[in-house]
Amino acid sequence: MTGEVKLxxxxxxxxxxxxxxxxxxxxxxxxxxxxxxxxxxxRVGPAGDLLPAKVRRKTPPGLPELSQAQxxxxxxxxxxxxxxxxxxxxxxxxxxxxxxxxKVNEGLAAMIAEVHPDQPxxxxxxxxxxxxxxxxxFLREISGMDEFSFQPPGGSAAAFNNACMMRRYHGLRGxxxxxxxxxxxxxxxPCDAACPATAGYRVVTLYPDEETGLPDVEALKAAxxxxxxxxxxxxxxxxxxxxxxxxxxxxxxxxAGGLCAYDQANANALLxxxxxxxxxxxxxxxxxxxxxxxxxxSSGPGCGAVGVTEELAxxxxxxxxxxxxxxYRLDYDRPNSIxxxxxxQGNLPxxxxxxxxxxxxxxxxxxxxxxxxxxxxxxxETKLRKIRGVTKPYGGRRVDQIRYSLAKMRExxxxxxxxxxxxxxxxxxxxxxxxxxxWIVPEPFTPEPCETYSKADIDYWAEVLRRVSDEAYSDPEKxxxxxxxxxxxxxxxxxxxxxxxxxxxxxxxxxxVRKEK
Amino acid sequence: MGSRRPVHPYIPNSVPAVKEExxxxxxxxxxxxxxxxxxxxxxxxxxxxxxxxPLPAELDLKRHVEEILSRGNTCxxxxxxxxxxxxxxxxxxxxxxxxxxxxxxxxxxxxxxSDLGRFQAVFEFQSMICELVGMEVxxxxxxxxxxxxGNAIRVASRITGxxxxxxxxxxxxxxxxxxxNFCNPTETGDRITIRQVGYDAGTATLDIGDLERKMSDRTxxxxxxxxxxxxxxxxxxxELSEIxxxxxxxxxxxxxxxxxxxxxxxxxxxxxxxxxxxxxxxxHMHAGGGLSGFIASxxxxxxxxxxxxxxxxxxxxxxxxxxxxxxxxxxRTSYIARENAKDWVGTTTTLWAIAAAVYMSxxxxxxxxxxxxxxxxxxxxxxxxxxxxxxxxxxxxxxxKEFPVDFSATGRTVTExxxxxxxxxxxxxxxxxxEFPELGHPALYSVTEVHTQGDLDRLAxxxxxxxx
Numbered sequence: 001m002t003g004e005v006k007l008x009x010x011x012x013x014x015x016x017x018x019x020x021x022x023x024x025x026x027x028x029x030x031x032x033x034x035x036x037x038x039x040x041x042x043r044v045g046p047a048g049d050l051l052p053a054k055v056r057r058k059t060p061p062g063l064p065e066l067s068q069a070q071x072x073x074x075x076x077x078x079x080x081x082x083x084x085x086x087x088x089x090x091x092x093x094x095x096x097x098x099x100x101x102x103k104v105n106e107g108l109a110a111m112i113a114e115v116h117p118d119q120p121x122x123x124x125x126x127x128x129x130x131x132x133x134x135x136x137x138f139l140r141e142i143s144g145m146d147e148f149s150f151q152p153p154g155g156s157a158a159a160f161n162n163a164c165m166m167r168r169y170h171g172l173r174g175x176x177x178x179x180x181x182x183x184x185x186x187x188x189x190p191c192d193a194a195c196p197a198t199a200g201y202r203v204v205t206l207y208p209d210e211e212t213g214l215p216d217v218e219a220l221k222a223a224x225x226x227x228x229x230x231x232x233x234x235x236x237x238x239x240x241x242x243x244x245x246x247x248x249x250x251x252x253x254x255x256a257g258g259l260c261a262y263d264q265a266n267a268n269a270l271l272x273x274x275x276x277x278x279x280x281x282x283x284x285x286x287x288x289x290x291x292x293x294x295x296x297x298s299s300g301p302g303c304g305a306v307g308v309t310e311e312l313a314x315x316x317x318x319x320x321x322x323x324x325x326x327x328y329r330l331d332y333d334r335p336n337s338i339x340x341x342x343x344x345q346g347n348l349p350x351x352x353x354x355x356x357x358x359x360x361x362x363x364x365x366x367x368x369x370x371x372x373x374x375x376x377x378x379x380x381e382t383k384l385r386k387i388r389g390v391t392k393p394y395g396g397r398r399v400d401q402i403r404y405s406l407a408k409m410r411e412x413x414x415x416x417x418x419x420x421x422x423x424x425x426x427x428x429x430x431x432x433x434x435x436x437x438x439w440i441v442p443e444p445f446t447p448e449p450c451e452t453y454s455k456a457d458i459d460y461w462a463e464v465l466r467r468v469s470d471e472a473y474s475d476p477e478k479x480x481x482x483x484x485x486x487x488x489x490x491x492x493x494x495x496x497x498x499x500x501x502x503x504x505x506x507x508x509x510x511x512x513v514r515k516e517k
Numbered sequence: 518m519g520s521r522r523p524v525h526p527y528i529p530n531s532v533p534a535v536k537e538e539x540x541x542x543x544x545x546x547x548x549x550x551x552x553x554x555x556x557x558x559x560x561x562x563x564x565x566x567x568x569x570x571p572l573p574a575e576l577d578l579k580r581h582v583e584e585i586l587s588r589g590n591t592c593x594x595x596x597x598x599x600x601x602x603x604x605x606x607x608x609x610x611x612x613x614x615x616x617x618x619x620x621x622x623x624x625x626x627x628x629x630x631s632d633l634g635r636f637q638a639v640f641e642f643q644s645m646i647c648e649l650v651g652m653e654v655x656x657x658x659x660x661x662x663x664x665x666x667g668n669a670i671r672v673a674s675r676i677t678g679x680x681x682x683x684x685x686x687x688x689x690x691x692x693x694x695x696x697x698n699f700c701n702p703t704e705t706g707d708r709i710t711i712r713q714v715g716y717d718a719g720t721a722t723l724d725i726g727d728l729e730r731k732m733s734d735r736t737x738x739x740x741x742x743x744x745x746x747x748x749x750x751x752x753x754x755x756e757l758s759e760i761x762x763x764x765x766x767x768x769x770x771x772x773x774x775x776x777x778x779x780x781x782x783x784x785x786x787x788x789x790x791x792x793x794x795x796x797x798x799x800x801h802m803h804a805g806g807g808l809s810g811f812i813a814s815x816x817x818x819x820x821x822x823x824x825x826x827x828x829x830x831x832x833x834x835x836x837x838x839x840x841x842x843x844x845x846x847x848x849r850t851s852y853i854a855r856e857n858a859k860d861w862v863g864t865t866t867t868l869w870a871i872a873a874a875v876y877m878s879x880x881x882x883x884x885x886x887x888x889x890x891x892x893x894x895x896x897x898x899x900x901x902x903x904x905x906x907x908x909x910x911x912x913x914x915x916x917x918k919e920f921p922v923d924f925s926a927t928g929r930t931v932t933e934x935x936x937x938x939x940x941x942x943x944x945x946x947x948x949x950x951x952e953f954p955e956l957g958h959p960a961l962y963s964v965t966e967v968h969t970q971g972d973l974d975r976l977a978x979x980x981x982x983x984x985x
Contacts, residue, residue, distance in 0.1 A: 012631070019831075019840065020641050020878050021648075030879030031609045033887050037970040040898040047779070047890035050897050051915070055750050057781050060882035062648040068611060071878045075615040075871075078634030083627060084620035096625055100527055104575050106617070108582045114591040116599040117805030118947050120939055123595070126588035127804060133569070133585075141566050153660040153808075156851070156863025164698050180707075194851030194861035198671075198699070200707050203856035242555045273552060274560045289864065293527075296625035297868035298635050299657070301806060339694035343602050343661045344805030352582070360578050362571025365525055371548035372530050378551060379539040397554040422630055431628040437853040454529035455539060486630040489834045491841035499818045502830045502845045504640075504654045505647035508816050509831050 005463040010428035011485040015077040021506040023074065024066035031068060062507065081487040083430050085296065089457045091380070092424065092432035094401040094448035095189070095238050097268045097290035105293070105356045109349040117344035121329055127348065128328035131321045134355040135305070142366070143264075143284055144277025145307030149316040150288075151346040155265050156191035158285035158304025159232065162261040163199035164338040165283060165308070165315040166230045169259060172336060179229040179257065185215050187237035187403075190436045192263050196232055208440065213241045213394030220249055224256035234263040235279070238435065238446065240377065240398030250280030259283065259312075267291050268450050269374040269400035272367030276307065283308045292354035303350035317341050369451040373400050376449040376458060383462035384447075387469045389413065393441050401448035403441050410443050415472035415479045417443040422490075423471070423482035427464045525573060592802070596972055597944040600919050600963025601746070602662065602689055602794070603802050606775065607888075607967055609879050612799035612872045621871055625864075629842050635867070636842035640829045642870040645877040646811050649777040649885070650791040651784030653816035656826030657862075658809045658870040662794035663692040665810030666740060666771050667699025669792040671860055672812075672823045673738035673767035674700070674709050681735040685723055686713045689746040690952050696740075699860075709737070718955075721749040721913040728760055738767040738790075743783065744776065747953075748896075748919030748961070758787025774798055774811075775965075776917050778885025779893065790814045799876025800869045809869035821846060825860035888966050892918045895973065896964035902977035903962075906984060912956060918965055922946060925957030927984050934960065937983030943976060 036047075044050060066074070090098035112127055121128065135148035152158035163182070170179045182196035185206045193203045204223050206215035214237070231253045236242040243249065250260040262276045262284035268291045276284040288294045289302035296302070308316060318337045319330035330345075361369060377400055384390050384402075389409025392402060410416040421431050435444035449458050472479050483490070495501035495513075503509035510516040524531045530539065536548075545551050552561065572578040592605050599605070616622065621635065629636045643655040659665040670682050682700065684693065693711075700709040712731055715724040723741055732739075739761040743751040751757070758768035770788040775797035783791045791813045800807040814820040821828065830845040844850075851858035880888065896918050904911045908927035911920055924934050935945035946960035953959055964973065 012633075016839070017634075017637070019637070019644070020874075021644060024881075029881060029884060030611070031884065033607065033884070033891055033966055034969070036891050036894045039970050040894050040973075043901055044894050044897045047894045050893050051750060051779070052752055055752055055754075055781055057777065057779055057886075058785070061777060061782070061885060063645055063877050063881050063885065065881040065883070066878055068879065071875065072611050072614065074878070075611075075638065075875055076618070078638050079615065079618040079620040081632075081634035081637070082620040082624050083631040084618075085623035085625065086619045088631075093626055098625060101623060102527060102575075104579055106622075108579065108586065111583070111586045112591070112804045112806075113801040114593040114605070115589070115804040116592050116597055116605065116802050116944065117603055118599045118601060119590070119592075119595075119597075119944055120935070123590040123939075123944075124804070126586040129585050129588070130582070137569055141568055153866070154864040156861050157660060157664075160698075160861065190851045190853075190855045190858075191861055191863055193855035194858045197856035197858075198860045205855070236555075244555075244557050244560075247560060272566050273562060274556050275562055278562070279560055287864075295622045296864070297866075298621050298624045298632075298638075298871060299626065299867040300660075300865040301809075301868060302864040338698060340663070340691050341695060341698055343663050343689075343691050343695065343808055347806040348804040349806045352586070356578060356582050359569065359572050359581065360527070360575075361525070362573070363566040363568040365528075365571055365573065366566065366568070368525065368528055368531050371552075372528050372536070374551050374555075375536060375539050375543070375548055376530060378543045378545075382542050397551060399555055421628065425628075425630045429631075431631050433626065437855075451528045451530070455535050457529075483630045487633040488630065488839055488841055489836045491629060491843055492833045492835075493843055495832045496830050496843050496845045496847070499821070501832075502821070502828075504643050504656065504816070504821075504828050504830055504845060505652075506641075506644035506831075507647055508653040511653070512816075 005459050007427060007463060007467060012487045013080040014487050015081060017074060017077045019506055020074055021064050024064045024070065026065055028065045028067045030066055030071045088428055088430050089453060089461045090430050091447045091449045091453055091461045092430050094433050094446035095265060096433065097448060097450050099293055099450045100452035101293050101295035102357060105353040108356050109352045112349060112352060125328055128321050130355050131348065131351050132323050132328055134351055138358045139305060139307055142271060143307045144275040145284060146310040147313040147316060148305055148307045149320055150303055150305050150351050151317045151342050152304035152306055153342045153347045154300055154302040155287040155304045156195055157341060158306050159191040159263060160195035160198060161306055161317060161341045162283050163196040163201065164341065165312060166259050166261065167199055168315050168338050169312065170229055179227060181227045182229055182232055183223050184232045185237060186440055187239050188232065188234040189238060189263055189265055192232035201229060213239050214243050217245050217248055220252055224252055228253065228256045228258040230259035230261055232261045232263060234266055236266050236399040239403040240401040241394060241396060242399050246279045265290060266400055269370045271370040272363060273370050282312055288350045288354040293357040294350040294353040301347045301350065303347045372451040376453060377401060380447060380449045380458050380462060387466045388473060389469050401446050403435060403444050403446045405441050406443035409472055413472045413476045415476050417445055419479045420468055423468050423479045424464055425483045426485040429461065429464050595942045595944050596975065598946045598962045599944050601947040601961050602691060603805050603808060604797055604963055604965060605802060605967055606797045606965050608799050608801055609876065611879060612875045615875045616868050616872045621868060636829055638871045638874055639867060640831055640842055642874040643829060645874060647813055649774050650772060650813050651782030652791055652813035654821055655811060655813040656824055656828040658795060658811050658866045660865055661808035661810045662771060663695030665792035665812050666692060667696045668825050668860060669769045669790045669812050670696060670700050670738060670740055672790060673769055675823050676819055677737045677767060679735055679737035681710045681712060682738050682740055683712050683714050683728065683731055683736060684740045685716060685742065685745060687716045687721060687745050687747045720915060721745065721747045722751055722753055723757060725753060725756060732760060732764045734764065736764055736766040738769045740769040742771040744773060744917040747921055748916040749913050750780065750915050750917055752915065754786030776889055779889030795869060795873045798873035800872050807869065809866035822849060823859055824849065825862050827862055891966040895968050896920065899964045899973045902973060903980065906981050919961055919963045921949065921956055921959040922962050923957040923959045929984065931958050931960045934983060938979060941979045943979055
């Protein structure tokens with residue numbers, strides 16, 4: 001069972017796949033539509049005559065022309081050149097909770113594929129019930145909050161939603177102009193700074209104490225004032241460090257007249273362990289595509305489920321699903337609502353999946369998921385701290401993830417995290433998530449071994465890192481010149497900041513780089 | 518009974534022996550001891566959560582959720598004319614096949630050496646959107662049309678240094694609300710003011726006179742849509758853009774890309790920034806979850822530098838002729854610049870962008886022309902049939918796939934009409950009588966390529982029956 005971990009031979013698929021606009025021949029078709037019926041044509045005449053000549057398209061769009069099998073083959077090849085979570089041991093992408101998305105839930109979510117969001121409520125009772133049950137029976141208990149909305153279609157969108165609610169809250173009290181500052185911490189996700197800024201706030205960022213990795217509570221006391229609108233914070237922060245004084249923090253912000261918004265992107269190891277409400281938060285959000293198993297979809301669609309206290313429930317975006325007797329209804333009658341942050345009700349397939357996942361777990365299962373995530377994280381640490389060149393800045397036990405540093409390795413070998421990141425790919429391991437900027441922790445990486453990874457998975461992943469570390473110390477060039485087994489060789493980055501050469505479309509590339517007319 | 522609960526299939530290390538082995542390695546006796554080192558006792562939840570009894574067996578779970586969801590209907594078993602921002606279009610099977618692929622479904626944030634295919638697929642989405650709208654730059658998708666418009670308007674505001682935008686009166690109220698949250702923090706002084714421009718009562722196109730009256734040197738942009746929320750094609754796009762440009766403002770156009778096989782691209786009538794909704798391009802409605810916005814512009818540094826989105830650029834590699842990809846001007850984004858970023862970027866709707874790329878590839882230029890012609894023929898046929906019914910009035914003629922139907926003269930409200938249709942398993946058009954009282958008792962009907970002549974004849978005859 002224990003013993004040496006044998007690394008597999010791996011090479012990413014190499015298809016040398018052209019851009020689809022380079023493929024096909026004029027006249028090919030991938031799919032046909034039904035002919036317009038004779039009866040329709042007789043009555044309305046040629047379609048072209050139904051529009052003024054002025055608005056008609058003069059030249060056809062330059063889309064590719066391919067037959068169906070060729071389109072499918074192209075995209076299947078691109079899919080093969082994508083290392084999805086289900087193919088690798090995706091521990092390296094921390095803060096993202098790359099957990100297994102149960103297949104059964106895909107089929108359940110697909111049941112609503114052909115539902116239009118404006119259908120009469122009586123034809124959506126089942127769907128509304130799932131939404132209500134998940135919010136009322138699960139998330140309320142998990143967080144301690146009173147009411148939930150699923151309209152924000154991602155984590156950052158939820159942070160923006162919460163900034164809008166904060167703005168409205170102070171606006172209703174006539175204090176919006178005065179309370180124009182939001183406080184966050186540098187190890188909170190960037191959305192906790194960027195979204196309040198987009199909503200019009202000046203952002204005050206607190207930096208960590210060198211020893212604890214957390215800002216000192218005195219720094220918060222100094223930051224709050226009559227200008228404080230509120231706090232946007234993650235806990236544990238992206239370092240994995242849990243702020244043990246978080247209830248004191250929320251108290252300080254409340255005393256200054258602000259609200260506290262909890263970004264629960266890192267909630268996976270906290271389910272059933274500690275709750276947003278009990279730490280004094282007024283609002284929070286969960287990423288259903290992280291903690292609640294909805295798949296990440298190559299970066300969305302996701303869902304940022306926003307929970308609030310009763311006092312703020314009237315500010316939630318509309319509509320909110322409510323239950324009356326045994327019927328479910330969409331409640332638009334919330335005069336203080338911020339309105340909408342996303343059309344309709346947001347991304348409900350994510351809610352269906354999250355509900356199914358939570359139903360499969362129950363109270364004990366959710367707590368077990370949390371505990372195993374925490375155990376996995378500390379277990380991985382026992383492996384990583386034996387690896388040469390890996391250090392863990394700041395002391396202490398971490399919750400769901402740890403921000404490590406390769407600064408020592410870089411100093412001793414010249415190999416840094418960007419090099420390691422290109423090299424791990426050669427072992428069939430997804431690129432490590434480093435850190436958002438600025439890199440307070442130098443040469444950072446942030447693994448998160450959530451509950452769906454086995455001990456063998458963790459051992460394997462750690463072994464890859466150990467092997468790459470050995471290479472860095474014995475043959476650094478091998479790491480620096482990586483990747484050696486990727487779908488492509490090393491990328492030329494210089495065009496990305498050069499207006500003469502960057503190209504966000506095939507037509508721009510043809511004009512600028514290929515110099516075609 | 519009495520036996521130990523089996524280990525959950527999604528949690529391998531809950532096998533007690535394994536967990537104990539790991540705890541031993543860590544040097545603690547239990548998970549509880551671990552937590553005690555991290556979270557103070559006063560914040561711990563010291564009781565079992567009160568949640569519904571779980572269904573850990575897959576078959577039980579499946580039955581349970583299916584049973585709940587079966588209490589509902591879909592647009593597959595009802596005939597639907599709902600639109601208004603989310604539309605029932607034909608989704609080729611290959612689109613679903615590709616986005617069901619585990620690799621695309623479960624990837625997230627890897628780099629181009631591990632996720633080359635994801636980068637390329639997004640680049641192809643950008644490229645084909647650019648072909649449709651006549652631009653050279655696009656980025657990863659946004660959440661929906663509303664957020665794309667919100668982002669585009671904020672880009673225009675930053676470029677011009679101005680803080681007032683003009684939007685049509687006949688915009689979707691939901692979209693306007695989203696834009697308002699993006700642009701107009703009504704509660705703060707530092708806001709972008711939104712002013713609405715009226716529409717012509719006869720044609721539903723934008724009222725040029727009203728626009729000219731409201732233009733000023735404070736105007737950052739004129740935002741208009743093609744087709745508008747009321748379904749009408751904007752025939753004066755070139756004049757609207759010209760008026761914007763004459764005042765040093767940007768022309769921002771929101772567009773439904775399913776029209777662009779037959780309608781002129783916004784670049785033809787002076788658009789500087791284009792945004793819109795990709796859901797019609799091969800994405801199911803998903804109860805509204807299928808929405809996915811996009812933004813496009815000319816390839817000029819002043820636009821590129823202001824995008825909030827990740828922009829995937831093509832580049833070369835060390836191997837001759839090989840394509841690589843990466844992030845253009847990444848330091849613009851909130852991942853780098855935090856509160857100094859151009860708005861924010863996050864997890865949006867990339868899976869839908871991949872579906873849209875597949876759709877555009879399958880359709881090609883001919884397919885896009887055919888779908889546009891099919892829709893416009895069918896919608897005009899439907900309008901023609903409905904207008905034969907006594908008291909039913911269709912106020913505007915220059916529409917694409919959607920058109921308001923005014924029931925005022927029938928003596929019925931839209932609620933009553935739709936209730937009658939529902940009894941015949943038809944979802945009537947969206948009730949917009951509260952949104953547009955000036956149109957009487959209007960419902961917004963959406964007709965697309967999925968509607969057969971038989972469906973439209975059935976709508977007409979059922980409506981006649983309901984109104985009789």
